[in-house]
Amino acid sequence: MLLKTKNLMKAFGGLKAIDKVDFELPAGEIRGIIGPNGSGKSTFFNLVSGVYDPDPGSYIEFNGHDITNEPPHKIGALGLSRTFQLLRLYQDMSVINNVMSGYHTRVKYKFFDAVIGRKKIWDQEKEIKDEMMELLSFVGLADYAELNASELSGGQRRLLVLARAIAMKPKLLMLDEPAAGLSPVNVDNLMKIIMQLKDKYGLTLIIIEHILKVVMDTCNTVTVLDHGQKIAEGTPSQVKDDNAVIEAYLGKKMNDEEMRKALAV
């Protein structure tokens, strides 16, 4: 198992944002996480990537390492990369610098080499830049390399965030609503790029997405969260017909009598 959580819990005050979630993800899989707003999907990401500390009793394991209470940068260094729902681009940095800062954990030279400015630094920097330019042209942003990230359009920003997350060559990539706010054509284009990257770098993916078409078409397995609890897990077609899932999204099926009661109150 690449990622495993056991009894994962997180409460904000009285609200149980994540309630005893057991989650297992084998390497190479594409996993979708769906659920209504406020069901704890993003909190799940934040717990796994170390942005939040989980409540006592939780256990998270990544690639054989216990990462339950590790700080986010250590988890990142282990090869777990993620994107954010609100992108969190480095607005005031050039596009190429955005991607190159994603490379941080793979930089080989030592601190003092950089201070003294030895020749091998500049050679390696050039290598990094070439590699990152290649990645940028793969996602179609090579022309914009020198511009500030804030000058990109919404769709380009989503691609840039993706490229930045890939730059660290992760084992597991967690995408938090990668296609939010994109037009259907752009969504298809983005998913195509994501799938190409997956094959190219041998990634394992977790995707949170509200666009069900994306989830149903691409994911091997889907996990459904509601009120912080895992209510269903299975192939997309299994999940689609699951009563608990339909209930979470559309509400409970009621017979006439129950309906009258509910309306009378």
Added chain:
Amino acid sequence: MEKFKKIISQYPFLGFIIAYLVLLCVPTIFFTDLYQSHLSSLIFINIIVAAGLNIVKGYCGQVTVGHVGLYAVGSYTAGCMFMYLGSDLWMTLPAAIIVTGLFGIAFGIPSFRLEGPYLALATLGGGEAIRLFIENGEFFGSTYGISSISQPVIFGVPFDTPDKYYYISMPVMLIAVYFSYSILKSSIGRAFMSVREDPISAAASGIDIKKYKILAFILSAMFAGAAGAVYAHLPPGYIHPNNYTVIEMVTFLAMVVFGGLGHIWGGIIGAIIITIVYDLTRPLYEYQLFIFGLTIVLTILFMPKGIGGFIDKIFIDKRFKKKKVEEGK
């Protein structure tokens, strides 16, 4: 020209050697009196401080207003070492850098929990505390300051006049700028920038935020310490607590903001311009602070990235347009 650019980008050290050779010739060709040499030394000292301030403020985005306190620590480390041990610049410079670096840690720790204006207040308090401590300490010469600090002697030649001291301050400045250049151009500089832009996603990219924040403070403190030591030995070798007030801090900030926050040459451009303007407007002493305050405000409003960023932007836009036109064909 293209070939030359390529060589420089591979061996930035060469660029600094050329700069050194050029600056060596400048006094003999252009300078007509001692005051110009003195002013150049002041410019070099300010460049060192501004280059350091640019690391912590421009690149790492930590608002520090106590930097002048660190500058004072550097000066007084040198001054006290001279006063009590009789050390010369070659001893006091490294000592000042190390001591100020340690003070930098103390200034950096609040940045773990404070941000923006709150951090500014904390560091302002720190800087003022250092100045008041010096002003009231007999050990530091209190309000009399420390006077007639020695100038370095090389092969029996004393560098005790402004025109000779130029040849001391200039290489120190170049070495400092070289260090700042290679730090900021490497992955460390990028890590600083990403901490400035978005700490949460920086951490997700595997960047240790606390480590880089404290590193930025230590590095910039070391620059301030070096500048302070060079300033202490500047002929006539006199330092006084009044040289390290908030007013000086505003001048340093004006340099970095005007030159370009987060631009690799920002602090240097700003230091040159502001120091010269500051000197030329000495007769208008009462209005200087007003003008500098106004400069900062106007720069932030109309040129948020300062002169350096402004010029960069023009070139980048030009290249981008050119590329687009070529593709169009």
